[in-house]
Amino acid sequence: xxxxxxxxxxxxxxxxxxxxxxxxxxxxxxxxxxxxxxxxxxxxxxxxxxxxxxxxxxxxxxxxxxxxxxxxxxxxxxxxxxxxxxxxxxxxxxxxxxxxxxxxxxxxxxxxxxxxxxxxxxxxx
Numbered sequence: 487x488x489x490x491x492x493x494x495x496x497x498x499x500x501x502x503x504x505x506x507x508x509x510x511x512x513x514x515x516x517x518x519x520x521x522x523x524x525x526x527x528x529x530x531x532x533x534x535x536x537x538x539x540x541x542x543x544x545x546x547x548x549x550x551x552x553x554x555x556x557x558x559x560x561x562x563x564x565x566x567x568x569x570x571x572x573x574x575x576x577x578x579x580x581x582x583x584x585x586x587x588x589x590x591x592x593x594x595x596x597x598x599x600x601x602x603x604x605x606x607x608x609x610x611x
Contacts, residue, residue, distance in 0.1 A: 499554050503566040504573065507547030514539040540595060541602035544570050548606025555607075563607020567600040574599070 518535050521527070527535070547570060548563025555562045574595065 499551055499562070500565060500569060502554070503547040503551035503562070504569055506550045507543045507566065507570050508573070510546045511539060511543040514542060537595065537598055540570075540574070541598050544599045544602030545606040548603035549610045550606075551603075552607035552610025555610075559607040559610050560604050561607065563603040563605065563610070564600055565603070566607070567603025570603065571596050571599040 515536075518539060521535075522532060544567045547566040551562040551566045552559035575592075
């Protein structure tokens with residue numbers, strides 16, 4: 487098996503972090519859906535819960551990516567947060583048929599994804 491160097495290694499690190507973040511999102515959303523079914527939360531609490539899931543997923547993805555990096559771990563976490571956000575926007579565009587949903591939801595989601603990923607990268611030791 488060939489050892490990856492340079493850009494191939496960078497791409498694999500970013501993809502691995504995104505897969506980790508995505509799997510975390512799926513697991514947390516399934517648990518949250520069960521809670522919604524049992525507790526019948528209102529729309530405001532549901533939106534907050536989804537944002538918390540985004541942050542946790544980006545944090546875990548950034549942490550994973552930061553652990554693999556030798557230096558500048560926070561930048562790897564930041565990259566993970568940005569890529570995760572772009573993945574969310576792509577999924578949103580497929581579902582809503584609009585490339586950029588409301589800015590009142592997009593900007594906070596971007597800030598939270600980037601913050602979660604950066605913190606995950608910073609705390610990766």
